[in-house]
Amino acid sequence: MVAAIPPVSAGLLLDLVDSVRRVPTGRSVSIDFGTCDRDAALELISAWCLSSGNEIVKTEGSAVTVLHGRSPDPLAGLDPDQLPGSRVWVYTNFDCNLACDYCCVRSSPKAERRAIGADRLRQIATEAAAAEVTELILTGGEPFLLNDLDELVKTCTDKLPTTLLTNGMLFRGSRLERLRRMDRSRLTLQISLDSATPDIHDSHRGAGSWVKAVAGIRTAHDEGFRVKVAATLPADQMHELEPFHGFLDTLGIVRHDQVIRALAHRGVAETGIELTVDSLIPEVTITADGVYWHPVAADHDDQFVTRDIFPLADAIAEITRQFMEHRRSANAIAEWFPCA
């Protein structure tokens, strides 16, 4: 009787066992299956990894990188609210009454609106709630430029707790009426203010903007909303925060609602910290153009993830997949340069 010819050399299996045994758990080895049938070789290596508790980390040509043991959960160690999809950001629009010199999405009165629109926002809110998202965050541009903002916000607060980012300068007339119609029990307002005195704030955001923003904070607070205040500061000003916190205390903003963010080198900002996909924990971000990695880069192609907003769960899964891949390869790089 003639022995059946295996579709892939059994020597590959022996090489695999031998090579993986020679490295400690947590390290990886590269196996070349040479001219073996590719599908059969990959099938064999996958089946072996599955049965032996090892893991394929990369396949490139005929080389397969196998990790001895299982990689740690790349998402372990993250706070639950850092997991992709725990919150979803939505850009309601991109136009703005201001034209700040550090705006990460290049908003201004001249910027195209690119509104998300009521229908899409309703579907986002519905699908987000189903996908176990815990919070929606609406931002722009300046959302209060939208005439239907109260309805947009309602479609969100009806489904999930929501935070609305604004420069706080437009709470007058019909816009104030719209604010008043929003659900105080489900909505937090986050208003931008960069300093305890007008100088720094106005130097970036325009003359007179500080006074109006502070008035907006007071109005929102008096209307019974929870108000967070967010400052965007260059790194060199991060050490002088106490006077600013003291000022916000006088406005009645509790300390954990006083948010300080580092200036990002994005949009029209000429300086700031560099934020790249592989260095940035994602925050699922939706604009009229599609899904982005992070709100700070919602106008930048390098952080564009997919044009398909729906199903939202798929978009979240895709960002999670990419994030896990980045974290794995970051671990692998650390492993390749153990002395560095």
Added chain:
Amino acid sequence: MNAPLTIGSVAYSPNVVPIWEGMRDYFAETSTPIDFLLFSNYASLVDALIAGTVDLAWNTNLAWVRTVAQTDGACRALASRDTDLVFQTVFVARTGSGFTGLASLRGRRLVLGSRDSAQAAILPLHFLREAGLNETDVALTRINSDVGKHGDTGRSELDALRAVLDDRADAAAIGINTWQAIGRGELLPGAFESFWASPEYSHCTFTAMPALSIDRSDEWTANLLAMDWENPQHRPILEMEGLRAWVPPKLDGYAGLVEAVREQKIPDRW
């Protein structure tokens, strides 16, 4: 606090350092802290145990049998892995080779692993003898690729399987752990099949000399046996060392090897 017990182990795998550092961390939280010393071969480890350089040795079955012989039975086995009590030797050939049992090896080519490997050399010859075959009835090839480590690296067994694939031998004798590592013939059904598996026997065991008091070794053993697979701190160590639970040793599982060592006149210091 007690001075740490020194455990000797052979560096049989690149995982030995993380395993023993993990063990040291575990025992640091117990009443019997440990430190460890690594050796390149079992002869030196057994020498160090007998000389009192180490308090305990993590011995293979052959190292245990040799320690018993060199101490006239004064040494004690303290604990083994659950997997050590059910070790087996498996005879393997190319699928469809037509072997039906050990007797059908008569006149055929058998490849063995390292000469100091109980599972892949010493016991296979003993099993052949029990089946009525002596060394001249079978054409033997030996692959001594990891001598000194008692076959622990598994490398000689993989080389033996390569010899079968390359038609340098008709069958190979390997340990059940290597057979499991290549998927028991199920991953590539057309490549290998096993045609005989031995009765279960005992493999590694922690060995102590009388210089270590029974009270102290009992306390240490109780701490060892308390390692828990369900404990996320313990599990990675247990996984790397290839067990789910530490268990008391099974001494009658060494009887076949004692006999094989006598039959084959294996020297004391292997």
